[in-house]
Amino acid sequence: MQRAARDPTEEFEELRRLLLSREREQLRDLKDRLSDKERRSQDIASVLPEAVKMSRERGEQLSNALRPAVEGSIVDSIEKRPEIFVEALHPIIGPIVRKSVAESLRRLLQSFNQSLEHTFSWRGLKWRWEAVRTGRSFAEVVMLRSLVYRVEQLFLIHRETSLSLLHVTSDPTVSKDSDMVAGMLSAIQDFARDSFATGEDSALEEFRVGELQVWIVPGRHAYLAAVIRGNPPRELRPALEETIDTVHVLKGTALAAFAGDASVFESLRPELELALRAQYAETKKEGKSTRAWIVILLIAALATAWLILALRNQSRWKDFLHRLKEQPGLVVTEARKGWFGQSEVRGLRDASAPDPAGIAREAKLNPDRIDFQWNDYLALDSASVKRRFEQRFSVPDQTRVAINHGVLEITGSVPYEWLDRVRREATLIPGIKSVAETEASIVYDPELARKRFEAQFGLLDTVNAVVANGVLTLTGEASHRWLVRARAAATTLPGITSLNDRVIDLDQRAFDQSKSIIESAFVYFLTDKDDIATEGFAALSRLPDEIRRCEKSAKQIGLDVTLEIQGYADAIGTETRNADLRQRRANKVRDFLVSCGFEPAHLKPLGVEQPFTPVPGDKATPEQAQRRAAFKVVTQPATPAP
Amino acid sequence: MIQKKICMIGASGVGKTSLISKFVHSMFSDKYLTTVGVKIDKKTVAVDGAEVMLMIWDLEGDDDYQRLQTSYLRGSSGYLLVADGTRQITLDQAIEIQGRVTAAIGPVPFLLALNKADLVSQWEIDQSRVDDLTARGWKSFKTSAKEGAGVEEAFVELSRQMIQPP
Numbered sequence: 091m092q093r094a095a096r097d098p099t100e101e102f103e104e105l106r107r108l109l110l111s112r113e114r115e116q117l118r119d120l121k122d123r124l125s126d127k128e129r130r131s132q133d134i135a136s137v138l139p140e141a142v143k144m145s146r147e148r149g150e151q152l153s154n155a156l157r158p159a160v161e162g163s164i165v166d167s168i169e170k171r172p173e174i175f176v177e178a179l180h181p182i183i184g185p186i187v188r189k190s191v192a193e194s195l196r197r198l199l200q201s202f203n204q205s206l207e208h209t210f211s212w213r214g215l216k217w218r219w220e221a222v223r224t225g226r227s228f229a230e231v232v233m234l235r236s237l238v239y240r241v242e243q244l245f246l247i248h249r250e251t252s253l254s255l256l257h258v259t260s261d262p263t264v265s266k267d268s269d270m271v272a273g274m275l276s277a278i279q280d281f282a283r284d285s286f287a288t289g290e291d292s293a294l295e296e297f298r299v300g301e302l303q304v305w306i307v308p309g310r311h312a313y314l315a316a317v318i319r320g321n322p323p324r325e326l327r328p329a330l331e332e333t334i335d336t337v338h339v340l341k342g343t344a345l346a347a348f349a350g351d352a353s354v355f356e357s358l359r360p361e362l363e364l365a366l367r368a369q370y371a372e373t374k375k376e377g378k379s380t381r382a383w384i385v386i387l388l389i390a391a392l393a394t395a396w397l398i399l400a401l402r403n404q405s406r407w408k409d410f411l412h413r414l415k416e417q418p419g420l421v422v423t424e425a426r427k428g429w430f431g432q433s434e435v436r437g438l439r440d441a442s443a444p445d446p447a448g449i450a451r452e453a454k455l456n457p458d459r460i461d462f463q464w465n466d467y468l469a470l471d472s473a474s475v476k477r478r479f480e481q482r483f484s485v486p487d488q489t490r491v492a493i494n495h496g497v498l499e500i501t502g503s504v505p506y507e508w509l510d511r512v513r514r515e516a517t518l519i520p521g522i523k524s525v526a527e528t529e530a531s532i533v534y535d536p537e538l539a540r541k542r543f544e545a546q547f548g549l550l551d552t553v554n555a556v557v558a559n560g561v562l563t564l565t566g567e568a569s570h571r572w573l574v575r576a577r578a579a580a581t582t583l584p585g586i587t588s589l590n591d592r593v594i595d596l597d598q599r600a601f602d603q604s605k606s607i608i609e610s611a612f613v614y615f616l617t618d619k620d621d622i623a624t625e626g627f628a629a630l631s632r633l634p635d636e637i638r639r640c641e642k643s644a645k646q647i648g649l650d651v652t653l654e655i656q657g658y659a660d661a662i663g664t665e666t667r668n669a670d671l672r673q674r675r676a677n678k679v680r681d682f683l684v685s686c687g688f689e690p691a692h693l694k695p696l697g698v699e700q701p702f703t704p705v706p707g708d709k710a711t712p713e714q715a716q717r718r719a720a721f722k723v724v725t726q727p728a729t730p731a732p
Numbered sequence: 733m734i735q736k737k738i739c740m741i742g743a744s745g746v747g748k749t750s751l752i753s754k755f756v757h758s759m760f761s762d763k764y765l766t767t768v769g770v771k772i773d774k775k776t777v778a779v780d781g782a783e784v785m786l787m788i789w790d791l792e793g794d795d796d797y798q799r800l801q802t803s804y805l806r807g808s809s810g811y812l813l814v815a816d817g818t819r820q821i822t823l824d825q826a827i828e829i830q831g832r833v834t835a836a837i838g839p840v841p842f843l844l845a846l847n848k849a850d851l852v853s854q855w856e857i858d859q860s861r862v863d864d865l866t867a868r869g870w871k872s873f874k875t876s877a878k879e880g881a882g883v884e885e886a887f888v889e890l891s892r893q894m895i896q897p898p
Contacts, residue, residue: 251807253735253787269735273772273787280803281768350734350784350809350895 186360193364211381239320240368242302245272246337246355248312248348252276255312255348255355258362275315279306309334311345316365323369333365400429407433410453418473419443432461439464442478468520475521482519483512489530496523504530506584507538532584534560539585546583547576553593560587570597570647597646604640605723608633608653613679613719618663620674623717630679633721634686640723641692649725653688655679655695658702660716672697679719694724733776735785736894737807741800741833742814743825744793747847750877751814752788755884770804777888784891794829802836809894810841812886817846817874818854823861841893844872845886850879 107114123129145152168175217235221228233240245268246256254272282294293313296305303322307314307330314334318326337358338345344354407427414422419440426434435446446464447457469475472493479498485491488503498516500509509532516525536557543555543562553566562580573595580589611633614626622630637653644651657676659668676695684690704715740748749771756773769792776785789808794800805811813830816822826844833842844865846857862872871889875882 248807251735251737251809253737253807267774269785269787270772270774273737273789274768277768277770277772277789277804280801280806281770284801284803350736352735353733 236371238369239322243317245315247272260366419469436463438467440469498525500527501529534585562586563590564593567594601643615717650728652724654722656698656720736809739789739811743822744795746814746816779891814845820856845875849874850876
């Protein structure tokens with residue numbers, strides 16, 4: 091059978107269909123898969139985990155490629171729906187925060203307890219003394235003496251590379267290079283392990299250097315090196331092991347893949363800082379309680395003492411203010427008590443008022459702690475006026491003074507001199523208008539009275555004056571003029587009530603003597619003549635001087651003198667002749683005296699009819715006795731000079 | 733900052749300690765070398781704008797009396813193999829030590845430092861030997877602890893190799 095000729099193209103197509111129908115089917119299926127989005131997603135989902143795993147094994151390229159997208163989406167998500175992250179992170183962050191806060195509180199409480207204990211205990215005082223003695227700080231001494239142990243530094247060290255991943259310390263001043271210390275710690279471990287040929291798994295667990303111990307706490311990829319001061323308890327090791335376990339839980343992957351970048355481990359710092367724990371020596375609870383009570387009682391006692399002192403001070407202050415207010419001449423306008431510093435008092439003060447500092451001392455306050463500020467003023471109350479008077483006139487013991495509505499009342503026994511001054515000056519004092527002394531009994535000092543007399547009259551050398559019981563006794567001799575003045579005025583002087591005058595009047599005595607001499611003189615005449623007999627001249631010649639003396643002394647005692655010249659004649663002859671003769675004889679003498687310069691008006695010649703009565707001792711003969719002229723001094727009060 | 737542990741390795745007296753002493757912050761005394769067998773120093777170098785902190789473990793010289801303590805090598809990201817240019821034998825020793833190090837910690841970046849480059853007149857190491865090593869992929873630097881030449885460069889180059897992605 092011959093087959094009809096067919097188009098070669100058709101034949102080829104037929105052949106391809108026969109040979110490749112399965113592959114074509116598969117190809118179509120693949121095409122469908124690629125164009126069908128859903129199927130493509132399913133395919134990728136099935137291979138993605140494996141692909142990511144392989145990519146990570148090759149390197150960080152996938153992580154690096156994904157990081158920006160992942161970070162961006164996290165930031166975006168936190169901004170839009172933070173609550174999701176809060177809920178997600180709460181189970182992790184919550185316990186960490188609680189643990190951290192609790193630890194901080196525990197440390198604070200412990201520190202406070204220690205401060206209290208160390209401040210009030212004998213041991214505390216002893217440590218304080220040790221600090222002074224050794225020049226260390228108190229805190230350092232306390233730490234050294236009370237510390238049981240303290241984890242001072244923690245190194246987180248990568249096991250493989252010996253590089254330091256994180257270093258935390260309780261003392262920020264520690265400046266040793268943690269990287270090199272970490273390296274050397276690893277080297278020492280290697281050294282120990284190699285030196286004693288122990289297995290790879292065995293390790294140096296701890297070593298001691300002085301007060302320090304270093305504990306090595308191994309982990310799978312990293313280990314902790316804890317630098318501890320003091321004597322840590324065994325229980326510390328499990329705690330540190332828990333810490334290194336936590337580190338591995340949180341950063342296990344990063345530790346395994348560590349390639350030198352330690353910054354990713356910075357987030358472990360809080361965890362490591364929690365492991366920086368310390369324990370201090372505890373005292374018995376009873377002791378603490380007793381001490382606390384002692385402290386409380388001490389504080390209470392101090393508070394009570396302070397309160398008592400404060401109350402006492404307050405009471406004294408009140409008393410002081412009361413005293414100030416009671417004091418005349420002081421007016422308090424403002425007073426403030428300073429509890430811890432200077433107190434203040436302001437007001438007005440009269441010059442006569444007493445010193446307020448003295449009043450403060452009386453009230454048992456220290457005046458140095460009071461700031462006084464006084465303005466001057468004039469107090470017119472009776473007490474102030476009286477004080478002002480007393481300050482100016484010191485009042486005698488027996489004298490009493492009072493101020494009554496401006497009147498100074500003086501009573502009691504008052505010395506005259508003091509009173510005299512008061513009379514003159516008292517009203518010069520502000521507040522005193524007048525002086526009343528009617529009730530006063532004035533006493534005089536005799537000597538002062540005598541001095542007053544002396545000052546008034548000018549005591550003569552010849553006169554002696556004595557005052558006793560108000561009586562002025564004068565003795566001696568004095569001129570008539572002085573005597574008259576003294577007699578007239580002596581009793582007007584204060585302190586002299588009467589005068590006992592026993593003074594001789596010198597002028598009177600001189601007058602009396604002259605008068606006696608003149609009146610005992612005789613001038614004799616010749617018989618029946620008015621011629622003066624020889625023996626009569628002698629008398630006549632002495633007469634003018636004596637008359638002048640007499641006139642002078644009479645003037646001193648206030649008298650005018652007229653000299654009566656008495657002419658006598660004997661009985662022989664007639665009466666008429668004798669009368670004439672008597673007159674002529676008197677005239678003869680007058681003429682003589684006029685010729686001597688005497689005023690005729692002061693001479694009075696008289697013929698005396700009666701015979702002359704001889705005076706006892708007259709030596710003249712009876713005849714002679716009648717032929718004479720005799721004299722009589724007649725006085726009358728002196729007429730004042732025109 | 734990235735940290736890397738490196739070691740200074742070489743025969744006794746090649747100048748390992750001298751090489752670093754002028755360039756690092758020292759905290760431990762050289763006494764550690766003879767007691768513990770290692771002294772650790774630190775140096776920060778800048779590599780292409782990034783800072784790398786090198787923890788330099790200066791290991792005690794390897795000789796007949798004191799074998800290299802390979803436990804100190806653990807975790808090293810690289811090492812500086814030091815030989816004394818004036819003593820041919822120290823290069824041989826370095827090559828031998830490199831083998832032991834690789835066996836202990838695997839292939840990590842390292843550099844060969846031919847030290848005492850300032851002593852030109854006493855130089856013993858044949859350049860052809862160095863070229864052979866270069867052909868094997870070794871990188872070498874001539875350094876002088878006395879003059880400071882080449883040291884910084886060596887540390888920087890080693891750091892660069894250590895932080896390069898594999």
